[in-house]
Amino acid sequence: MKRRLLAILMADVVGYSRRMETDRTRTIDVIRDLRERWLEPECASRGGEVLKRMGDGWIIGFPSLTDAVEAAQAVQSALNVGKDVQLRIAVHLGEVVDDGTDIYGTSLNIAARLQTEAPPGGVMISGDLHRQIDGPLASDFTEAGSFELKNIRHPVQGYQWRPFARDGQVADELPLIAVEPFVMGPGCADNADAADDLRSQMLTRLSRRTGVRVAVADSALAGSPTYLLRGRFRADADRTRLSLSLVLAASGAVLWSEDYSDTQANLFALIDKAAARADGALRVEINAHDADRIDELPDEALSAAELRARAAKFFYTAEISGYERAATLLERALRLAPGNGMALAMWGHAMTKLIECGKLDADPALIARVAQNVDAAVQAAPRSDFVFKAQADLRAGLLGDLPGARRSIERAESLNADYTLLAEVHAQIALAEGDYDAACDALTPLLEASGNDPFRHRWFFLRAFAEWLADRPEKALAAIQEATDLRPGSRALWLLLAEAQAALGQSPDAALGRAAALPAGPDIAVPFWTVAGPGADKAARFLRGLKAAETL
Missing domain, CATH: 3.40.50.11830 (Rossmann fold)
Structure with a gap:
């Protein structure tokens, strides 16, 4: 049994599985070319030793930290010029145990997890390694954030480098x-x-x-x-x-x-x-x-973490098109890091909201896939409040599992007692149980605390909807007027305003005219939630009318 303290370089080919599916022969030639002309010769020239080959991946050990990092940079710089293949490379420092048959060690696990967060064509190094390399080399790297890595107890700090960063093409450092x-x-x-x-x-x-x-x-x-x-x-x-x-x-x-x-x-x-x-x-x-810092980079140049940041930015457009774009970005992130808990939860969140509002059909196979991914997210990231919020949304909205949704809320609250977005799920559960007063009460603190949130119009709509179901049209009108002030281009909001006006004996003609002038279609602010209680028929009529208009 041999133990060595090494700088561990891990590399793999971006999109290897897809390349193999489309052109197996060409992909094998690319791997051979990387092995014989680029990666292995460059590493060997700097004292690197191939510890393991894994089809599309390598583990290479270096006695020198500087040599490992400079080898990674040299390889990526060479491949950045006119080559049709990209590597992701991570470098970490730690002990490697070799029993003559295989290699082991926590340091290998950390390097492997960091590699899934590395930008395509770039290099990711750990904070431990960054602290120990010299100043000029360390200054090449920008802070990439801390990562909750599967099976690693504490978050790991990452620093990243791209071959074009010195040319001033992108400023990707965290704010x-x-x-x-x-x-x-x-x-x-x-x-x-x-x-x-x-x-x-x-x-x-x-x-x-x-x-x-x-x-x-x-x-x-x-x-x-x-x-x-x-x-x-x-x-x-x-x-x-x-x-x-x-x-x-x-x-x-x-x-x-x-x-x-x-x-x-x-x-x-x-x-x-x-x-x-x-x-x-x-x-x-x-x-x-967060994603403003990488606006100039194309999707294919982004790391898994950066793809998640860009997806979050599209969520905050509070538009269906933004959610669709976010879902596409998250699918790319999951190809780079298939087991990442946050990406799985964010994709599940996107799908849940797109199905809830009627943009996607409630296909049982799709819902089963969403549930599978969200369950995997919970297992991969059990310390994330957002992951349990995504699970609560799924259970309440798509699975009809209200007790399960409550358990998810409790777990999220145990991680963050001040997570106000959970109020929306509380309101959803209350509507499903026919308790309109509880729905209104749940939304009140959310509206009080959400002055800068782009989803504020959604919560005003939900508050107005609950007040309308409770036969309080004056309160419904006040809330829906807030919503239309914030998002006047939403047809569904004007239609609910017309309902509130009609219930008060006011003429709804102006609101109906505004609605008629706007395109029909699903709206991320208007989920087709289950409603029970005395207002169930009224809710069903209103939501059926929206769905009928969408199909015209």
């Missing part, structure tokens, strides 16, 4: 949020501890996000931040007010801000509320804009 010391206004000296508590909570919450880096503004780690998170405390008689804002560092433009207030006696409850609300709002900003 950095610097959390500034909070400003204390007159009369707030006694609130310094509370300000420190809030700042600490925001640092902790933001550090859990995979799409950003976070640092204390006055620390060496802050560097050149992309965003600044600012806070200000003010006191007035017995009340305390605090403001939080996210500012673009380069221009000072305010991207998001929100104010909070309460009595001085409830100061720490106010801090907890502000931290939870701000965390939710910043989650939206991060998810919606």
